[in-house]
Amino acid sequence: MSEIAETNQSFRNWLLSERPQSRMQARLGRFYMVWRRFTANRLAVLGLLIILALLFVAAFANLLAPYSPFNGDLATTRLLPPGGAHLLGTDDQGRDILSRLIYGSRLTLYVVLLVAIIAAPIGLLVGTVAGYAGGWTDAILMRITDIFLAFPKLILALAFVAALGPGIENAVIAIAITSWPPYARIARAETLTVRNSDYIAAVQLMGASPARIVIRHIMPLCLSSLIVRVTLDMAGIILTAAGLGFLGLGAQPPLPEWGAMIASGRRFILDQWWVAAMPGLAILIVSLGFNLLGDGLRDALDPRGSNQ
Amino acid sequence: MVAFDVPRSTVRLRATGLATTIGKFLVIVITTYLGLLAVTFFIGRVIPIDPVLAIVGDRAPASTIARARQELGLNEPLCWQFVIYVSKVLHGDFGTSVLTGNPVLTDIRRVFPATMELATLGTLIGSMIGVPLGVLAAVKRGTFIDQTVRVIGLFGYSVPIFWLGLMALLVFYARLGWTAGPGRIDVVYEYTFTPITGFYIIDAIIQRQWDALRDILSHIILPACLLGYFSLAYISRMTRSFMLNELEQEYVVAARAKGLSESRIIWRHALRNAAVPLVTVIALSYAGMLEGSVLTETVFSWPGLGQYITNSLQNADMNAVLGGTVVIGSVFIALNLISDLLYRTLDPRTRAR
Numbered sequence: 036m037s038e039i040a041e042t043n044q045s046f047r048n049w050l051l052s053e054r055p056q057s058r059m060q061a062r063l064g065r066f067y068m069v070w071r072r073f074t075a076n077r078l079a080v081l082g083l084l085i086i087l088a089l090l091f092v093a094a095f096a097n098l099l100a101p102y103s104p105f106n107g108d109l110a111t112t113r114l115l116p117p118g119g120a121h122l123l124g125t126d127d128q129g130r131d132i133l134s135r136l137i138y139g140s141r142l143t144l145y146v147v148l149l150v151a152i153i154a155a156p157i158g159l160l161v162g163t164v165a166g167y168a169g170g171w172t173d174a175i176l177m178r179i180t181d182i183f184l185a186f187p188k189l190i191l192a193l194a195f196v197a198a199l200g201p202g203i204e205n206a207v208i209a210i211a212i213t214s215w216p217p218y219a220r221i222a223r224a225e226t227l228t229v230r231n232s233d234y235i236a237a238v239q240l241m242g243a244s245p246a247r248i249v250i251r252h253i254m255p256l257c258l259s260s261l262i263v264r265v266t267l268d269m270a271g272i273i274l275t276a277a278g279l280g281f282l283g284l285g286a287q288p289p290l291p292e293w294g295a296m297i298a299s300g301r302r303f304i305l306d307q308w309w310v311a312a313m314p315g316l317a318i319l320i321v322s323l324g325f326n327l328l329g330d331g332l333r334d335a336l337d338p339r340g341s342n343q
Numbered sequence: 344m345v346a347f348d349v350p351r352s353t354v355r356l357r358a359t360g361l362a363t364t365i366g367k368f369l370v371i372v373i374t375t376y377l378g379l380l381a382v383t384f385f386i387g388r389v390i391p392i393d394p395v396l397a398i399v400g401d402r403a404p405a406s407t408i409a410r411a412r413q414e415l416g417l418n419e420p421l422c423w424q425f426v427i428y429v430s431k432v433l434h435g436d437f438g439t440s441v442l443t444g445n446p447v448l449t450d451i452r453r454v455f456p457a458t459m460e461l462a463t464l465g466t467l468i469g470s471m472i473g474v475p476l477g478v479l480a481a482v483k484r485g486t487f488i489d490q491t492v493r494v495i496g497l498f499g500y501s502v503p504i505f506w507l508g509l510m511a512l513l514v515f516y517a518r519l520g521w522t523a524g525p526g527r528i529d530v531v532y533e534y535t536f537t538p539i540t541g542f543y544i545i546d547a548i549i550q551r552q553w554d555a556l557r558d559i560l561s562h563i564i565l566p567a568c569l570l571g572y573f574s575l576a577y578i579s580r581m582t583r584s585f586m587l588n589e590l591e592q593e594y595v596v597a598a599r600a601k602g603l604s605e606s607r608i609i610w611r612h613a614l615r616n617a618a619v620p621l622v623t624v625i626a627l628s629y630a631g632m633l634e635g636s637v638l639t640e641t642v643f644s645w646p647g648l649g650q651y652i653t654n655s656l657q658n659a660d661m662n663a664v665l666g667g668t669v670v671i672g673s674v675f676i677a678l679n680l681i682s683d684l685l686y687r688t689l690d691p692r693t694r695a696r
Contacts, residue, residue, distance in 0.1 A: 326500050
């Protein structure tokens with residue numbers, strides 16, 4: 036027993052060493068510090084657990100779902116209340132709501148990840164280029180960013196989807212188009228703080244091209260604040276996507292998208308409340324998870340702004 | 344007296360400073376607005392519906408189609424079309440709604456007061472509760488109260504507004520019967536109550552129709568509380584952060600050293616300094632409400648701009664959709680800029696020296 040404790044202790048010392056012997060050790064050490072700060076926040080850990088559970092459910096949806104999400108028995112299982120064989124009840128098509136929620140987690144994850152993958156790099160590129168180049172490039176790029184920032188996001192996404200046609204891909208594009216500007220702002224602010232530092236001057240002296248400096252030496256430094264912001268935004272993305280689904284502009288039936296499920300449950304709200312209530316709870320839990328995780332990440336990665 | 348002798352150059356500097364501030368402000372207003380119009384113009388161009396066919400029908404002879412194209416200006420170069428579009432919008436011409444047959448602007452004028460009434464009441468509720476909550480959370484930092492306020496806020500950030508609206512309708516209208524259901528006013532009053540301003544609460548008070556007023560209030564209370572809750576989440580969080588910032592300042596220490604009561608320090612000294620950024624936060628949350636109205640109004644069948652836009656969307660009435668988008672976008676931009684301007688003028692510390 037004491038031996039294990041001793042190795043643990045020495046491992047901890049190795050991680051927290053002030054003179055790391057390798058890059059690997061330094062990185063692990065920093066990660067350990069962030070992890071300690073993160074796990075000290077119980078709500079943040081709860082958020083992480085929710086998101087891990089979401090990932091797990093989405094990955095193994097076909098194993099976890101007790102029934103088919105698309106086919107129900109109209110004769111016997113229509114609008115059954117929660118409990119019994121159908122834990123969360125069934126909808127008007129006789130489909131098991133739990134199974135639909137489980138499959139719907141894939142759609143939610145799909146939307147969130149795709150929006151993040153599209154919007155974050157755009158924002159990162161615009162922000163770092165604007166911050167590094169300065170002058171007119173900066174002025175023009177930031178003016179465009181501010182213009183997009185001044186738009187009402189949901190309304191603009193609505194208009195985009197109206198033009199492109201309803202569907203989950205178009206919803207993703209519409210949300211991505213409206214959500215990159217804050218990332219550009221953050222990336223620019225980070226770029227401005229490192230732009231005049233000595234190590235950038237050193238790379239410039241060695242003859243690195245501006246593109247190389249931006250991509251290799253500036254972008255990595257913007258990543259941590261960008262990741263925090265993206266995580267915090269994910270709840271908003273989920274809510275917007277669900278809102279579009281609710282208005283019939285996102286994923287189309289019979290896809291088990293949570294927002295669209297609420298919309299279809301709306302007709303039975305007075306007598307069969309669970310049809311609309313359950314998907315809403317799922318959305319609430321998942322976006323709460325992203326918010327808690329984002330808050331925790333922000334506090335762990337950036338202790339300065341923790342009281343904000 | 345030397346101190347009052349301001350050098351000439353400083354005066355001129357101040358004047359030019361003001362001029363550049365106004366100039367910059369105008370550039371921001373104009374470019375932002377042009378950007379908005381460019382986006383709506385672009386959306387109007389990429390829609391798969393051919394505007395010519397929508398007007399003349401698909402059986403029209405080729406000559407009619409050609410004439411319609413000519414009249415719509417679709418043969419002009421794209422940038423010229425954009426200029427025409429901008430000048431039309433600036434004249435308030437958004438085209439005709441296919442759904443109602445009215446000019447879009449007339450429709451919007453009819454539905455806009457409903458949205459305004461709801462958003463105003465929602466902001467009032469949100470700030471009257473949100474600001475004290477935020478102050479309380481900042482003062483009792485780290486305690487149970489702080490955690491509770493934080494959880495209330497987090498819940499507001501995470502819950503889908505349309506779902507919460509549905510659940511509120513289910514509980515308070517259908518099960519408990521405490522409030523009226525969807526809509527603005529009961530059908531009973533449809534012929535006795537005449538809207539004057541379009542703001543029903545004001546109209547009812549002017550006409551002294553107290554029964555109608557009670558009915559109107561009973562209809563508006565649920566959606567207004569819902570919107571209020573969402574702005575409360577945002578406002579209380581920001582208030583807390585501003586107050587924490589103020590309470591760390593030295594003047595608070597000085598006030599304490601003078602022996603002022605804690606409540607006086609909090610409400611008269613710290614909150615006053617936090618008030619300036621708070622005004623901008625409240626303005627922004629008002630703008631956010633106009634946006635949130637799209638979902639709330641759909642749930643509560645509230646005959647406002649949001650419902651108008653979604654109805655038009657479902658009927659592929661693009662003129663109405665884009666017109667509504669431009670109007671909400673304009674109000675949004677205006678509120679953004681006003682809050683920015685307020686920030687600069689209200690707080691002497693941020694004034695250009």
